[in-house]
Amino acid sequence: MSLIQVKDLYKIYQMGNTEVRALDGVSVSIDQNEYVSIMGPSGSGKSTLMNLLGCLDTPTSGEFFMDGINVATMGDDELAHIRNKKIGFVFQTFNLLPKSTSLRNVELPLIYNGEIKAHERRDMAIKALTRVNLGDRVSHKPNELSGGQRQRVAVARALVNNPAIILADEPTGNLDSKTGEEIMSLFDELHKQGNTIILVTHEEHIAAHASRVVRLLDGKIAVDEATEKGKK
Amino acid sequence: MYLRTTIKTLNDAFFMALEAIRDNLLRSILTLLGIVIGVFAIIAVMTAIRTLESSINTGLNVFGSDVIFIQKSPVIQMGDHNSRRKYWRRPNITYDMALELRDRMLGAEFVSAQDGTGGKTIRFKKETTNPNVGVQGVDEFGLEALNHKLDYGRNFIPEDIEYGRRVVILGTDVIQKLFPFQDPIDQTISINGIGFDVIGTLQRKGEMFGQSQDNFVIVPITAYLQYYGNRWTSLGISIKAPDGESFDLTKEEVIDQMRIVRGLGPLDENDFEVTSNDALIDTFGSFTAGIKMFAGAVSVIALVVAGIGIMNIMLVSVSERIKEIGIRKAIGATRNNILFQFLLEAVFLSLIGGVIGVMLGIGVGNMVTLVMKNVAPVIPIDWVFIGLGVCSFIGIVFGIYPAYKAAGLDPIESLRHE
Ligand SMILES: Nc1ncnc2c1ncn2[C@@H]1O[C@H](COP(=O)(O)OP(=O)(O)OP(=O)(O)O)[C@@H](O)[C@H]1O
Ligand SMILES: [Mg+2]
Numbered sequence: 001m002s003l004i005q006v007k008d009l010y011k012i013y014q015m016g017n018t019e020v021r022a023l024d025g026v027s028v029s030i031d032q033n034e035y036v037s038i039m040g041p042s043g044s045g046k047s048t049l050m051n052l053l054g055c056l057d058t059p060t061s062g063e064f065f066m067d068g069i070n071v072a073t074m075g076d077d078e079l080a081h082i083r084n085k086k087i088g089f090v091f092q093t094f095n096l097l098p099k100s101t102s103l104r105n106v107e108l109p110l111i112y113n114g115e116i117k118a119h120e121r122r123d124m125a126i127k128a129l130t131r132v133n134l135g136d137r138v139s140h141k142p143n144e145l146s147g148g149q150r151q152r153v154a155v156a157r158a159l160v161n162n163p164a165i166i167l168a169d170e171p172t173g174n175l176d177s178k179t180g181e182e183i184m185s186l187f188d189e190l191h192k193q194g195n196t197i198i199l200v201t202h203e204e205h206i207a208a209h210a211s212r213v214v215r216l217l218d219g220k221i222a223v224d225e226a227t228e229k230g231k232k
Numbered sequence: 233m234y235l236r237t238t239i240k241t242l243n244d245a246f247f248m249a250l251e252a253i254r255d256n257l258l259r260s261i262l263t264l265l266g267i268v269i270g271v272f273a274i275i276a277v278m279t280a281i282r283t284l285e286s287s288i289n290t291g292l293n294v295f296g297s298d299v300i301f302i303q304k305s306p307v308i309q310m311g312d313h314n315s316r317r318k319y320w321r322r323p324n325i326t327y328d329m330a331l332e333l334r335d336r337m338l339g340a341e342f343v344s345a346q347d348g349t350g351g352k353t354i355r356f357k358k359e360t361t362n363p364n365v366g367v368q369g370v371d372e373f374g375l376e377a378l379n380h381k382l383d384y385g386r387n388f389i390p391e392d393i394e395y396g397r398r399v400v401i402l403g404t405d406v407i408q409k410l411f412p413f414q415d416p417i418d419q420t421i422s423i424n425g426i427g428f429d430v431i432g433t434l435q436r437k438g439e440m441f442g443q444s445q446d447n448f449v450i451v452p453i454t455a456y457l458q459y460y461g462n463r464w465t466s467l468g469i470s471i472k473a474p475d476g477e478s479f480d481l482t483k484e485e486v487i488d489q490m491r492i493v494r495g496l497g498p499l500d501e502n503d504f505e506v507t508s509n510d511a512l513i514d515t516f517g518s519f520t521a522g523i524k525m526f527a528g529a530v531s532v533i534a535l536v537v538a539g540i541g542i543m544n545i546m547l548v549s550v551s552e553r554i555k556e557i558g559i560r561k562a563i564g565a566t567r568n569n570i571l572f573q574f575l576l577e578a579v580f581l582s583l584i585g586g587v588i589g590v591m592l593g594i595g596v597g598n599m600v601t602l603v604m605k606n607v608a609p610v611i612p613i614d615w616v617f618i619g620l621g622v623c624s625f626i627g628i629v630f631g632i633y634p635a636y637k638a639a640g641l642d643p644i645e646s647l648r649h650e
Pocket of ligand 1: 013015021041042043045047049
């Protein structure tokens, strides 16, 4: 069975008299260890879809199964637990706690996990930071790091709890192309190690890292196909 | 299992709260100020009063036991100018009145007249005291009435009083000054130039409110009136009840008889004041109760204001940290995680203020002991706990709304917030 199974997903915002169909009937399934990029023009619903897949938001209607569990009908606390244990999110704007060190930022998901002892948390966080080549930056705060390094801290935070899926909404959007490539090779690495990765991008060469591309238009899936890399 | 995760949640929230307080240090300190003041006020006053009380309960035995004391105006005068003039206008209590009261009192062990004045200089040969020695005029019951204890020599005898003999009993301060190496008995001293023969010495009384109670001499009331009385002199009369049980009865009799002595009609108000050790302690008690109430009111106001300050700071904190809340929620914080975090932050803020207030309050409250010797420093443990309890309570009451607001924020909107 697929890791993610979405059927007839709608997200409709009521703005006064007009309704905005951010997602207008999306059906898609994504398997374990797939590497998917989501593309589409601005306003086509990419972030909306990512937020739903990331359990940050609930759909207006539709089905959403993750690991066979129906997520669409879950309450706030259950969604928080799914986000904590199954999902790692990487944002365009990094979204690190500015006053906390890298270590602390990466530790945070483990704190909310509630079942991991303090010294284990520390070890796991250091390990995650080492995986993104930031083993020597554990006590730096975000403003003491470069943009690429910040995003790598964010990636470490996303993978520290061994999530089922890593979701990245334009992870290279705020980086120059060289650091963007560095981050992408990090994702490639994670994919090779067995992670499932879904990322949103505007750039074809970024999307080309994935093996499958889903193109959205006006809240609908216009194209869902394998990339050159996926065809091989 | 559930308990363990709850404890862990609290523990983590505690450290996150400390982090947040550290990250917003200046603002946190300003908020603490109100709490510090509120707790400080109540702790300082309670500490000061405790130290006073402990010195009072040992030191306020001004009169002998079972002694009722009558004088023209109250010992402690409170009230405005008018009420003071009322006392002032009352006729003086004369020695004759005291004698008449003694004749009339059937149920008393003794009736004793006395008065005192200060600022006298005592001289023996070349030695002179400062001009600050008290002179008390009493009769043969005076020592017992005023709770003085004879050390050496003898008490006054009725003839000393009757003939106004110039004999004197010395307090220990005067002995130390004038007779450091010599037995004072049978020596002749002068009190403001008038010669008196020493017949006895008193035991040391110690200090009250940091003042020596031994810097005085005692002479027969008749001699006192002759040499040191003037037209403002109004005597005090001590009446000893036979025992504790008949104290109240004796007191009624004293009042009845004194009204006759003073020539009051049935509708006239008493023109004299009746008091006793118990009454003095009561008076002190009602005096401190007033201070306690005042300090309590100040504390309550300061703490409520501080509580509103905390609520305000927490609301500001929440709105400044919307993004942070979004991030925390995105990586798995539940409503309760956020709620606890902000609630504990408010409680710790207020507790830190409380601890500072307690320490300052105990410090300042005990400064009383610097002014007064022989008073032990006090830590009012009960009030420390009450103070800190109130702080936690304030933190919760005024922190709950901001915390609730933070916990209810939508993760996506919070993340979008800049
Ligand atoms: N909270 C909201 N209220 C109303 N409309 C919204 C809301 N969030 C998103 N939308 C609308 O939904 C549509 C899809 O938005 P979305 O953020 O998913 O686009 P996107 O594909 O991520 O665009 P971009 O490439 O610019 O990030 C847009 O038209 C947007 O205006
Ligand atoms: Mg977007």
